[in-house]
Amino acid sequence: MRGLLFFLFGFIFLTAEAQQFGGHPLNQRWKQIKSPRTQVIFPTGWDSTALRVASIMDKIDSAAAFPLTRRVPVLLQHHTTQSNGYVALAPLRSEWYMTAPINGFELGSLNWPEQLALHEQRHFQQYLRFNRGGAKVFRFLLGQQGQALANALTIPDWFFEGDAVFQETLLSEQGRGRMPSFFNAWNALQEAGKQYSYQKLRNGSLRDFTPNHYQLGYLLLQYGQQQYGLSFWDKVSNDAAAMKGLFYPFQKAINQYSGIKFKEFRKKALELNQDTGKFQPVVNEENPVYTETGDLLYLRSSYSELPAFYLRLKTGEEKKIRVRDQSLDSYFSYANGKILYAAYQPDTRWGWRDYSDLKLLDIQSGKQKRITTHATYFTPALSSSGDSIIAILQDATGKSFLHLLTAEGKLLKEFPNDSGYIYSFPRFAKNALLTASRNRKGEMTLHAIDMVTGEHKALFNWSNHIIGYPMPVGDSVFFTMSVNNRDQTVLYHDNKLALLETVNRLTGNYQPAVLNHAYTSMQFTAHGYKLNTNPVTVKEWIPAEQVLALPMIQQKGSQYNEAPVSFLSYQTDTSLKIKPYKNISGFLNFHSWTPWYEEPEFSLTAHSQNLLNNFQTNLSATYNRNEGFTRLGVQSVFGGFFPYIQAGFDYTFNRQAIFRNRSIRFNELELTTGLQLPLNLSSGRQFSSLTLSSDFVYNQPYFRLPEKDSLGNRSYSYLNNQLVFAIQSQQARQQIFPKWAGTIRVQFRNAINRYSSRQWLAAGNQYFPGFARNHSLVLGWAVGGRDSLPGIRFSNNFPFARGYETLNLFRMQRSGISYHFPIAYPDAGLAQIVYLLRVRAAAYFDWARAKDPQLFSQSGWVNFRSTGIECYFDTRWWNQLPVSFGIRYAYLLDPDRMGGMGSNRWQFILPVNLIPSGAGKSAQEKKKQFSVF
Template sequence: MRSFLQRLHFPFYWYMNPFIRAIARLGELCSRTVTRPQITAGWWMSVRMVFLLFLLSPVALHAQHFGGNPPSLKWRQINTDTVRIIFPAGLEMQGQRVANIVHYLNHNTRNSIGNRQQKVDIVLQNQTLESNGYVMLGPFRSEFYLSPPPSSLELGSLKWEEQLALHEYRHVLQNMNFRQGISKVFSILGGQLGQAAVTNIAVPNWFWEGDAVTMETALSHQGRGRLPAFFDGFRGLMLDQRNYSYMKIRNGSYRDYVPDHYELGYLMSVYGRNHYGQTFWRDVTTDAVRFRGVFYPLSQSIKRRTGQNITGFYNATMQEYESYWKENATRPEITPATPLQAPAKVVTNYRYVYNAGPGQWIALKSSYQRIPAFYLVDSTGKEELITRPGGGFDDFFSYRNGRILWTEARYDPRWIWKDYSVIKLYDRASGHTSTITHHTKYFSPDISSDGQYIVAAFTSPQQQYGLHVLNAHTGAITKALPNPENWYYTYPRFSANEQEVISPVRNAHGQMALIQQNISTGAVTFLTPFSFNVMGAPVLANDTAYFSGSWKDVNNIYALPLASKQLFQVTDRPNSALHAAIDPQQQQLVFSEFTAGGYKLYRAPLQAGRWLPVDTAANAHSAWLRPDLKEGEDVLTIAPHHDYPVKKYPLFSHPFNLHIWVPTFDDPDYSLTLYGNNILNTTSTAIGYTYNRNEGSSALGADFLFGGWFPYLTAGVDYTFDRSALTQNRRRLYWNELDWHGGIQVPLLFSSGKYGRSLSLASTYHYLKTFPQGFKFVDDGIQYLNNTLVFNNQRIKALQNIYSHFGQYLYLQYTHSIGNVPAEQFYGRFDLYLPGLFPNHSLVLQGAYQQRDTMFRYSFSDNFVYARGYNEPFYSRIYKLGANYHFPIAYPDWGFAQLLYLLRLRGNVFYDYSRAYDFRNQAYTTYASTGGELFFDTKVGNTIPFSFGVRFSHLLDQDPAGAARNRVDFILPLQQLFSY
């Protein structure tokens, strides 16, 4: 009998329990560039969908860095009737600012969403360099990742905690006001994640994010709705005449570029507001979460108010915006440019480019099939691979005189919130890559022409920003430039004489300017005035700075001669340019422009005589990029500045915080469990009941995990009633069973470069006591230790890659008794991932071994991966070798009725060889099989990624449990439910 801990897979229940994984993903409304779509569905379909989510979802819960902050971090709180702001000591100013903005939003911006009230906790995280934020139910909280984004083109230049407050608190208001009708019923029955499951079924993810982007735009002088780059995706599809269906836009594609739900949501949100009023979406979403309508309640509500279902509404939205974009794209003054490469068959991006000599360019290239790499590209389009960078918080790089410079992410092994950004340098002459800094937080480095110095922007956990000049060999700081206004520097560059630094900066109001700062004196010269127009990375050539800017409806390349400080527009293109480089000898400009096939390189003559002067004080944006969303004034200028009381917030505050009831159906076990997490995500609790259908037994249990120290500490107890077994004389024996357990876990993260690496060690002590009813056990109690080691090393992969091209997974488990009852079991598994014959093919080799004692005084859980097609054999030791060759077959991008969308068909051919030792007969038995698997990668209800398949196994040896040599199995995420 498995312990309650084992039955619930606790403490890693969020990784293993399909119900938890599904609804927790639905409950997590993350402000990220890419998240998975949600469901738009009718009531009856929704009920069935809920159970599908409960039973079949393969989606993994993003665990939000459980226990990721060191205990030395001291927490403070501002606690009001509206919000509790929790932040590290030293960030009182940021905590007060967020509290004031949230209070203003709560009292003054509800008309378009509703007036329901609920207090929320907001945690400010300052140890990570990731720029992000999210709101989550289960428990109800929000987290702000305070490091600003290195680039301003995509997310804007507003002060980061202020933009997060505008965007994320809108999600808070959405969750408050969607708790009504059927949603409220499920919140009572299933807790906060029950509400999350139903509201995300009723309201698609594009509305959650589109409405939040609408509010950040309406309540500030900027927001993504005023940024040209935010519309590049849909504008690129329009320019390439790709008219994708609503279902494809909702579900994405492995084959084609599809804009994300932020862009889709904003366009549809604003279209609805402009044509049907400010409260249009409040009324539509109220109908949806109450499931007013038998099928597709959100679509039906839209149709009642507009005469169009959701597909027609989407088409009308696109038609209106495309009319704006076509008008801009068909102007006669568009700058002619020639593609540098032939069209690619797969989506490919060239995001940054530098001149490397006459007719030669260094670019960062990635695709849906290949991970990013630096390439040398010549004027004929020929490409040569140089080297591949590792993953980082920013993909920007710089190049000068044969040296490539970039940053990569590094992580504290134990405290996963605590990360770094180190500087890497590649020397083309030597072919050597070196790490210049360690345990630093740098972005956007540039190197001097002689290779002796580096200038880089930095950010600190205390939210202090600035520039450091470093020794390029040792990484030591040689100069810290003064920054009394605490501007946020982006993309600093050495001037031609290398006595100054040229850099865009962002001030406290969210405005940007291009400055020139003297390295010796720190004196600052403004090259452009502060404005809400955003700027990209500058490139200097002939004492002129070239950079991408947002003064027009699309981001174009601008030039600013440092002597005259007059801004000129260099290009006038139909879609946004990201970055540019100058070939001074051939007088050519090469720039990266977004298309439906990704960022492409274009070249054009560098004709300074045709540049247009720019009036930096004028707003040249069209009306659609200056929306009046009728939400009042700029909140960031009128929000009050109350001084709220600040108190300590202990690490162990509210340790149980129970928030969700979860039913689990894993035949023969049926469970109902109450789960909890504290707000800082350092504790997890599970209290539950389980019924075993085979035995008719019942179990009560509780488990607790604390992750705030090193290592994790676990403890729990289970009591099982009426366990039973049938004896040889057909007599049924009954007993009760008590299991006390506790242990430690050591999760370690060693990710760096192109590889994600983790190591987890755990040891759990169990004391199992039996209480027989009318008989006596030979062994009435057992003590045992369960020890595990899990190591995972995976090279990053591209979107279309099925598996990593190189990786290893190792799992070792040794369980043994302590005391007079002999029992032990050893299990080991090793998977090796290798590249196949083509970019998206994978060869996966597997090996597994298990040995257990022959006394059978006590049996431990069996996790062995047996040869496919065979039943479990009798053995004392067994091993298995397997080979799998995975490959894609087709990318249909097809679906029906908003119910199921087929993204990819893929296959696998396999061979398994296994030998088991039967100690009773003292003989080895071979079990070998071969066959194939067909998998379908789908989206269910436009929301849940769901892969299923069918397997054909041909048995090369006799199965002792059956005579059939050919077997067909259906492959589902939980288990094989059917077998023939």
């Protein structure tokens, strides 16, 4: 029963938890707009964007077949360098990461807030529409988290995202459904002769490249609408959310409204057959750049290798230069022996703030230095001499600027941008700067910018074609453009364009690097990006206007071939009122409740979280059937200050104890307050965190007569102090653990009045590379102990030798060694319920020692040694929830003196990644709900 509850509520939290707790300081000022259907909460300075967002979302909803049934909250996050967005329940809200994407080939070139409005509005409609039938029962029983669970179990994530991509495409002149790059994954599999099973496409793979659920969902939805009409998916999803049909309601609904079984439906939509492609490792070769001597620089990564800079000499020899720091993209620039790129840097304390700083790397020495601090620079480029830098700065107001910097990162000039362009991939050209630009309508062109006056000159007309990676060569420009169903290499000269593709491929070519009369670009394949070289052969020069008149992509469905009804052309409703929004607004916002049973206790907890997520509260009621007591409690945490402030209150009625050989009853009050300081110390190639916390606990029992007179006041207080530090290198997809990592936990608990009780613990793990790739060696250690006096006995949390029963002993020590290695990557599932990604194992040896004069007859140390093997299964349940669990066989080399029988022990290793974290967990460690771009 306990395992089932862990699984179900872990599923709830891993699918519904997303918001960063305490991500902004209390002095951050907020405003709000309340339209008929939307509440937009935004920082000062984003008034016009918020008005635009509210207007578009209201206009979409007014034309929807299933309009919103309540006003929905949207929060604009402006201090993050990532481009993202999501809608989630528990509580219902949407978070938008307002930094516009630089690379249009990833998400398109639409105005970023408007694209988010088109996409995320659909998710709001989905959640409010899916509160029906069986899902409504779940919501009644568990609140919003109950609906999140029901919807996740019955409606696949590909439907959520495919449906939203379909809307952003249908209601605009672009959207991802009109982007050739969006179909690269499927085209690459077709070229490679790979036709994976549906479950592999649903769950992904640790071995092979697979399309994501956005791409899978869009193709399935497009096929369903083309074959069975625009209302087909509304009927299917409504029945599935209502749980019509206890098992597989989504598949049953497809069967009902299409007349064919789901297996046949998906086969026709995706043309799935037996996997005919041979296995090849996924290795990416990206960002080709030629050096002055004609050698080729590029970035290489794979499922088992971290991204690193490589130099391919003209002789064919390859040289690894350095592993790249954490970055948001693979782009870099080169000149005069130096590599320049933008690296990701999180804020030390505030989770909704991060930075993109410039790093300069010497390819000969491998030494690197950071030349900016707490900046937000993107796609930088070096001048040919290496003494100047041009980079895009996107500030916290959402504006984009071109900055001219010295090689040391000093600002020389900021170029004016009165038209509000979003720039990408700037380069130095003759007496000018060259950059891809997009305007507020989402149209793109190439701009030549005068270095002195800042005047912008468009090389050709604005269009909806996606443009990027310009490479000036003399009076011509090589660049990548979306046209005729592919992202192609294009050459510009004197208002004419030439399409340079010489090989008929289905997937896109990106970022041309030119040397002599040839160019090298990266090609999207089923085995990663690959570099290929082609001669510069111009077959025909075409006037730019004629090329721009060609479509980006020719859709099969008639709904896109007609002129789109663009909801982005509607005017902003300026009559909406802007008002202040206080940091402390909506402190009590109860959204869900969790029943729990763990022998011998029943409990019910109500969860509250305000929209800014700087205040969380839990109300709980617990009944213990062994003692017959009832406990009522309140726990709250406020994250607006530098340390979190935590407080709690518990009052227990009718506790039971033994006094002078008879049972007595009493009530008990416990008050808790404390501070927690979570620090993100990540930088460069490593992730690290430090969390310091201290809690004060006061306990007051209230005895009844006659014990009240004889026992008197028995109140006591204690402190619980803790330090947790973790540091690790970056981790590749197939690596079980990082190559290098370490964790340390130190805890000290001590009574500060009445008793002299105390307990301490220090424990840690160190991770090292194994003998083969993806193998790991783990060394563990721990020391701990407690006082020997009568008084409080704190709970035991010592990591004892595996296989043994454990008690709270006087002194304890432990050391251990484990060797972890993969066994197989099955990529196979069962009944669309559980999918097995990987099987791995670990052999271990533990040596614990303990002494306790009250328990052991001898006064010295007693050994507890064990050895054994563990087998782990990395799975996904219901095609969404990642769960790792294992089985352990332990052989005890010493007698178990604490109650266990026999030397052979079998243990089930619970899926520890199911249990939700507390308020201090970082956003990167939490799973996001649907609609993560």
